Amino acid sequence: xxxxxxxxxxxxxxxxxxxxxxxxxxxxxxxxxxxxxxxxxxxxxxxxxxxxxxxxxxxxxxxxxxxxxxxxxxxxxxxxxxxxxxxxxxxxxxxxxxxxxxxxxxxxxxxxxxxxxxxxxxxxxxxxxxxxxxxxxxxxxxxxxxxxxxxxxxxxxxxxxxxxxxxxxxxxxxxxxxxxxxxxxxxxxxxxxxxxxxxxxxxxxxxxxxxxxxxxxxxxxxxxxxxxxxxxxxxxxxxxxxxxxxxxxxxxxxxxxxxxxxxxxxxxxxxxxxxxxxxxxxxxxxxxxxxxxxxxxxxxxxxxxxxxxxxxxxxxxxxxxxxxxxxxxxxxxxxxxxxxxxxxxxxxxxxxxxxxxxxxxxxxxxxxxxxxxxxxxxxxxxxxxxxxxxxxxxxxxxxxxxxxxxxxxxxxxxxxxxxxxxxxxxxxxxxxxxxxxxxxxxxxxxxxxxxxxxxxxxxxxxxxxxxxxxxxxxxxxxxxxxxxxxxxxxxxxxxxxxx
Amino acid sequence: xxxxxxxxxxxxxxxxxxxxxxxxxxxxxxxxxxxxxxxxxxxxxxxxxxxxxxxxxxxxxxxxxxxxxxxxxxxxxxxxxxxxxxxxxxxxxxxxxxxxxxxxxxxxxxxxxxxxxxxxxxxxxxxxxxxxxxxxxxxxxxxxxxxxxxxxxxxxxxxxxxxxxxxxxxxxxxxxxxxxxxxxxxxxxxxxxxxxxxxxxxxxxxxxxxxxxxxxxxxxxxxxxxxxxxxxxxxxxxxxxxxxxxxxxxxxxxxxxxxxxxxxxxxxxxxxxxxxxxxxxxxxxxxxxxxxxxxxxxxxxxxxxxxxx
Numbered sequence: 001x002x003x004x005x006x007x008x009x010x011x012x013x014x015x016x017x018x019x020x021x022x023x024x025x026x027x028x029x030x031x032x033x034x035x036x037x038x039x040x041x042x043x044x045x046x047x048x049x050x051x052x053x054x055x056x057x058x059x060x061x062x063x064x065x066x067x068x069x070x071x072x073x074x075x076x077x078x079x080x081x082x083x084x085x086x087x088x089x090x091x092x093x094x095x096x097x098x099x100x101x102x103x104x105x106x107x108x109x110x111x112x113x114x115x116x117x118x119x120x121x122x123x124x125x126x127x128x129x130x131x132x133x134x135x136x137x138x139x140x141x142x143x144x145x146x147x148x149x150x151x152x153x154x155x156x157x158x159x160x161x162x163x164x165x166x167x168x169x170x171x172x173x174x175x176x177x178x179x180x181x182x183x184x185x186x187x188x189x190x191x192x193x194x195x196x197x198x199x200x201x202x203x204x205x206x207x208x209x210x211x212x213x214x215x216x217x218x219x220x221x222x223x224x225x226x227x228x229x230x231x232x233x234x235x236x237x238x239x240x241x242x243x244x245x246x247x248x249x250x251x252x253x254x255x256x257x258x259x260x261x262x263x264x265x266x267x268x269x270x271x272x273x274x275x276x277x278x279x280x281x282x283x284x285x286x287x288x289x290x291x292x293x294x295x296x297x298x299x300x301x302x303x304x305x306x307x308x309x310x311x312x313x314x315x316x317x318x319x320x321x322x323x324x325x326x327x328x329x330x331x332x333x334x335x336x337x338x339x340x341x342x343x344x345x346x347x348x349x350x351x352x353x354x355x356x357x358x359x360x361x362x363x364x365x366x367x368x369x370x371x372x373x374x375x376x377x378x379x380x381x382x383x384x385x386x387x388x389x390x391x392x393x394x395x396x397x398x399x400x401x402x403x404x405x406x407x408x409x410x411x412x413x414x415x416x417x418x419x420x421x422x423x424x425x426x427x428x429x430x431x432x433x434x435x436x437x438x439x440x441x442x443x444x445x446x447x448x449x450x451x452x453x454x455x456x457x458x459x460x461x462x463x464x465x466x467x468x469x470x471x472x473x474x475x476x477x478x479x480x481x482x483x484x485x486x487x488x489x490x491x492x493x494x495x496x497x498x499x
Numbered sequence: 500x501x502x503x504x505x506x507x508x509x510x511x512x513x514x515x516x517x518x519x520x521x522x523x524x525x526x527x528x529x530x531x532x533x534x535x536x537x538x539x540x541x542x543x544x545x546x547x548x549x550x551x552x553x554x555x556x557x558x559x560x561x562x563x564x565x566x567x568x569x570x571x572x573x574x575x576x577x578x579x580x581x582x583x584x585x586x587x588x589x590x591x592x593x594x595x596x597x598x599x600x601x602x603x604x605x606x607x608x609x610x611x612x613x614x615x616x617x618x619x620x621x622x623x624x625x626x627x628x629x630x631x632x633x634x635x636x637x638x639x640x641x642x643x644x645x646x647x648x649x650x651x652x653x654x655x656x657x658x659x660x661x662x663x664x665x666x667x668x669x670x671x672x673x674x675x676x677x678x679x680x681x682x683x684x685x686x687x688x689x690x691x692x693x694x695x696x697x698x699x700x701x702x703x704x705x706x707x708x709x710x711x712x713x714x715x716x717x718x719x720x721x722x723x724x725x726x727x728x729x730x731x732x733x734x735x736x737x738x739x740x741x742x743x744x745x746x747x748x749x750x751x752x753x754x755x756x757x758x759x760x761x762x763x764x765x766x767x768x769x770x771x772x773x774x775x776x777x778x779x780x781x782x783x784x785x786x787x788x789x790x791x792x793x794x795x796x797x798x799x800x801x802x803x804x805x806x807x808x
């Protein structure tokens with residue numbers, strides 16, 4: 001499963017491995033199903049007010065793994081705790097959609113009673129939002145919004161989750177043993193409301209960082225599944241029929257510093273973007289069944305109508321076109337790359353990023369006649385360089401926080417902390433702000449499509465390369481495991497065939 | 500001797516303080532920070548976190564607070580593993596690394612020393628060539644290659660041992676072999692050259708001419724004198740092996756201390772960087788002192804009261 005979890009406190013955790021354990025041990029108001037639609041979980045049903053602001057959840061009679069009932073008060077307390085500045089939760093912003101959530105977290109108000117979450121009685125929870133948020137029910141399945149057991153958390157707010165006896169959850173499994181840096185053993189939670197659905201008798205997460213090691217253990221049968229196999233092994237695993245390729249809401253791209261010459265010229269940015277062969281890059285270098293990206297928002301996000309896909313709706317926003325690229329470069333004053341200054345690609349030190357950068361270096365040289373230098377920096381140094389706009393072209397990747405195109409687009413607003421390109425566009429900002437509170441899915445999708453078109457087709461602030469895939473290696477006897485495009489794994493319906 | 504040891508202890512404490520200060524300054528001078536993320540955090544959240552870990556205090560105050568706590572034996576909370584103290588990380592990881600390191604050292608001594616003696620006694624014969632040939636491989640093959648190879652052959656192919664993880668004696672064998680390749684080979688080469696050196700001394704010839712058997716000469720005269728270089732080398736080597744190896748522990752997924760030396764730096768987990776560095780420094784200083792004491796015991800010509808070193 002990767003590294004030792006940094007925490008198993010759902011309110012404080014940020015990583016995917018942590019979320020996988022928490023999804024096994026806790027349950028929010030909703031749980032995402034195999035098709036990534038939020039389904040009733042601890043909430044049995046809900047109603048949404050006409051203005052989209054007030055959600056009233058009816059809770060089922062669920063229990064904690066010590067037999068105590070899970071109530072609406074647990075949710076109210078847990079959400080307010082996650083927002084409390086004292087808790088210092090990194091993902092507190094997942095609760096900023098709730099009325100006064102941000103104000104309370106930033107210290108603008110100090111009275112938690114003003115936060116828009118209230119238990120009307122033991123089994124009714126009323127949530128008031130700042131503005132209509134179409135994906136709020138999804139967020140209810142996210143770890144930050146899971147309830148925690150007040151008594152144990154209050155007794156030891158910082159480290160309650162280290163003692164497995166204190167790790168009281170309301171989810172399908174419970175932890176019986178946690179050996180740091182080694183493994184976490186789980187068994188079904190006898191008090192889980194849907195206990196009958198659980199077929200596994202035990203579940204162990206091995207904390208192994210080296211994927212080659214994981215593969216060895218998989219080969220000896222010590223391991224039933226693991227993710228992200230080494231690139232060199234992907235072909236072989238595919239042939240053995242043990243590789244599952246799933247959607248992953250992520251885009252791998254190169255970002256242009258639009259304040260640096262010659263990238264301040266949109267024709268140069270377009271020429272560079274059009275002059276690489278993404279499919280070849282994927283087939284020869286990346287090799288994980290990734291999809292070439294001809295836009296920024298990946299597949300798997302909801303579009304304007306029920307069941308539609310945002311990407312399919314929007315289609316490709318540019319084409320790979322060598323002739324056009326050469327023409328644009330000539331128009332910008334660099335016919336056949338003559339006079340073009342040496343361009344530097346910045347990436348964080350990693351074998352994969354290096355190989356991709358080398359391939360692109362070669363393609364730009366061959367196709368456009370321009371010289372490219374490669375610079376690699378250690379992760380945090382690289383983040384600093386990006387922040388300071390101390391680069392020309394930088395490798396980057398983005399993984400969505402929830403399943404909606406917004407998580408890919410609002411990061412490019414002028415004042416967004418994640419916009420490290422130096423680019424800003426008032427019309428783009430306007431569209432995002434309008435889409436945020438738009439409750440009409442069709443109109444909202446239209447606004448988002450227009451925003452994406454400005455970002456890519458018109459301005460080419462980023463050069464999309466590929467859409468990530470979620471690669472899992474799974475033994476043939478393991479069935480029913482569900483993979484979320486956010487990288488989460490759901491073991492509720494998992495079972496093992498007789499061998 | 501007592502005053503010598505006292506003097507060494509005082510200088511040891513000074514060394515630790517200097518290392519701690521230098522590490523603190525170096526660590527803070529590299530870019531980034533423990534809560535630096537690719538996804539930018541809202542400023543308020545960043546402030547909340549910094550306040551919680553007192554990272555918003557002036558640097559000199561953070562330094563003084565840290566040193567004060569350190570002298571009390573408290574390495575503070577980890578910045579990466581929320582709610583976990585660095586002391587508990589060391590308490591959990593060190594015993595595992597120490598067990599693995601301990602058997603590794605014993606193995607390398609038990610194999611390396613006899614191999615070196617046999618080589619020296621059969622200089623340039625096949626035994627010598629064979630042992631030194633293997634030793635060259637042991638010294639030159641990097642541990643990640645050795646570890647991967649051992650895992651592939653003995654776990655994946657032959658299924659004699661588990662591929663990775665920790666817990667039973669069977670889990671110890673492969674990582675121990677991977678770790679001991681270098682020290683075993685090094686000990687063997689060191690032992691061989693020092694034995695050859697001793698063998699050419701006059702007192703050996705004297706002992707032989709008195710009619711003592713080879714076995715008695717080797718045991719009584721050669722071994723005790725030729726083992727000194729090994730002892731010298733053993734101090735720093737044992738400190739490194741006992742506190743864990745990043746490469747071998749990562750490959751075999753062993754929950755030791757070794758991984759933290761590297762990962763804590765990537766994570767900018769300031770307190771863990773400090774904690775494991777200081778801990779390593781203490782072990783190193785202590786083992787070097789032990790080595791010097793062992794010298795005087797093995798070789799009466801070395802007296803610790805004299806201003807040695």
